[in-house]
Amino acid sequence: MEGLDLHCRMILEEYEEALPRLEELKENVLVSLREALDRAGLIVTTIEARIKTEESLAGKLALKGAKYATLSDITDIVGARVVTFYTDDVDRIASMVEKLFEIDWDNSVDKRRLHQLDSFGYNSLHYICRYPGSEYRFEIQLRTTLQHAWASINHDTGYKSGIEIPREYMRRMNRLAGMLEMADDEFSRIRTELTDYRRRVHTLVRNGRLDDVLLDGDTFRSYLQARPLDTLNKRIAAINQAEIQDAPLSPYLRVLKELQCNTLGDVSRLIKRYEEDAYLLARHQLGNTDLDIISSAIGLQNICIVCILSTGGGKIGLERLFDVLNGHNSQNTALAELTYQQASALPFMQNNK
Amino acid sequence: MTTTIHENGNQLIAAFAGRLDTAAAVSTMEAVKPLLEAANKEIILDCSELEYISSSGLRIFLSIRKEAAAHSSKVIVRSINADIRQVFMMTGFISLFEIQ
Numbered sequence: 001m002e003g004l005d006l007h008c009r010m011i012l013e014e015y016e017e018a019l020p021r022l023e024e025l026k027e028n029v030l031v032s033l034r035e036a037l038d039r040a041g042l043i044v045t046t047i048e049a050r051i052k053t054e055e056s057l058a059g060k061l062a063l064k065g066a067k068y069a070t071l072s073d074i075t076d077i078v079g080a081r082v083v084t085f086y087t088d089d090v091d092r093i094a095s096m097v098e099k100l101f102e103i104d105w106d107n108s109v110d111k112r113r114l115h116q117l118d119s120f121g122y123n124s125l126h127y128i129c130r131y132p133g134s135e136y137r138f139e140i141q142l143r144t145t146l147q148h149a150w151a152s153i154n155h156d157t158g159y160k161s162g163i164e165i166p167r168e169y170m171r172r173m174n175r176l177a178g179m180l181e182m183a184d185d186e187f188s189r190i191r192t193e194l195t196d197y198r199r200r201v202h203t204l205v206r207n208g209r210l211d212d213v214l215l216d217g218d219t220f221r222s223y224l225q226a227r228p229l230d231t232l233n234k235r236i237a238a239i240n241q242a243e244i245q246d247a248p249l250s251p252y253l254r255v256l257k258e259l260q261c262n263t264l265g266d267v268s269r270l271i272k273r274y275e276e277d278a279y280l281l282a283r284h285q286l287g288n289t290d291l292d293i294i295s296s297a298i299g300l301q302n303i304c305i306v307c308i309l310s311t312g313g314g315k316i317g318l319e320r321l322f323d324v325l326n327g328h329n330s331q332n333t334a335l336a337e338l339t340y341q342q343a344s345a346l347p348f349m350q351n352n353k
Numbered sequence: 354m355t356t357t358i359h360e361n362g363n364q365l366i367a368a369f370a371g372r373l374d375t376a377a378a379v380s381t382m383e384a385v386k387p388l389l390e391a392a393n394k395e396i397i398l399d400c401s402e403l404e405y406i407s408s409s410g411l412r413i414f415l416s417i418r419k420e421a422a423a424h425s426s427k428v429i430v431r432s433i434n435a436d437i438r439q440v441f442m443m444t445g446f447i448s449l450f451e452i453q
Binding site: 242247293294299327329335339 | 407415447453
């Protein structure tokens with residue numbers, strides 16, 4: 001590289017010779033991070049690593065080459081980055097990194113703890129680490145997705161330090177940094193509160209306090225974990241000695257809401273009230289066929305059909321049910337008509353007449 | 354019973370014609386093998402010429418659905434007649450497939 005003194009050129013030569021070892025270090029760091037995240041069950045948006053390019057290293061040496069005696073004095077020759085969804089995951093991964101690698105605390109920076117009123121930039125955590133047995137140190141940056149977006153856009157402006165930046169631009173970037181920090185905190189709070197909510201729901205369901213639990217996607221899933229439709233499905237399967245194929249019941253959430261189920265208690269009562277007639281409907285439909293495979297949605301589907309017909313919903317109500325389950329389709333009218341005719345022979349319909 | 358498969362952009366279209374019963378199941382399963390290996394595709398099961406489906410046929414559709422999910426593909430059942438729609442309803446399969 002032109003313009004570099006002999007000392008800097010020697011470091012560059014050392015870099016070229018070290019490249020295979022640096023590549024090995026980079027891969028080892030990536031594997032260690034990925035394995036540790038998998039073990040902890042932590043989902044992140046990005047794990048990446050790079051070796052500083054020769055051009056970038058030459059630029060660094062041109063600016064402050066005298067500061068480094070050898071290549072191993074440069075702490076970011078290998079760099080890794082983990083980008084998280086949540087700000088509290090940064091802390092969890094930080095403590096993971098502290099256990100995985102030796103940390104060079106003198107050179108590591110937690111910008112989140114600086115918190116100077118006039119500090120420029122957005123908080124992030126930079127660790128300088130050493131992989132056990134390696135002669136080179138490397139840098140790990142830990143950021144949230146929002147921090148990463150801010151840092152990437154800021155980098156794109158081309159300014160390397162706060163001093164170079166026009167005041168107005170700096171003020172506006174700081175405004176955004178503050179806003180994103182608040183957004184990060186709010187995302188973390190939402191996650192924590194959702195986790196608490198799910199735990200509370202799970203406890204209420206387990207204790208049978210179903211009337212205290214409003215019906216929504218989370219609570220419905222939690223309720224279904226107790227498999228309240230298994231008995232009915234097994235009875236239906238026994239009609240033709242059928243195998244039961246697991247099917248998602250989430251499409252029924254909307255149906256149950258339309259049937260005025262507001263709590264899990266309402267759902268439980270609906271099942272109890274209509275399960276016998278739902279079984280009779282299945283027996284009437286399947287009894288004359290040799291269909292020996294059913295889906296686990298059949299029990300709830302038939303309960304909804306019986307409920308609609310028992311409460312005066314008629315063919316229009318059935319057509320609406322099939323529209324919700326299967327998308328609007330002209331054939332749903334004929335299917336509703338057919339289902340209505342089949343059900344007409346059953347006792348619960350006789351009682352309605 | 355015949356099964357023909359053709360590709361249209363990102364779609365793999367399997368057209369079934371005739372009666373998909375136990376007797377036809379083995380040859381149909383063999384015919385749909387290319388669908389089981391398709392990744393990131395939209396798989397259309399065109400039933401406009403399909404007259405009848407038995408449990409064996411439902412199992413074939415189910416195998417296609419399972420493999421599609423494992424290969425990030427999507428399955429759409431298209432143009433089923435009223436009898437087959439009734440079979441889908443009576444077995445609860447209506448919730449398992451996107452039916453157009």
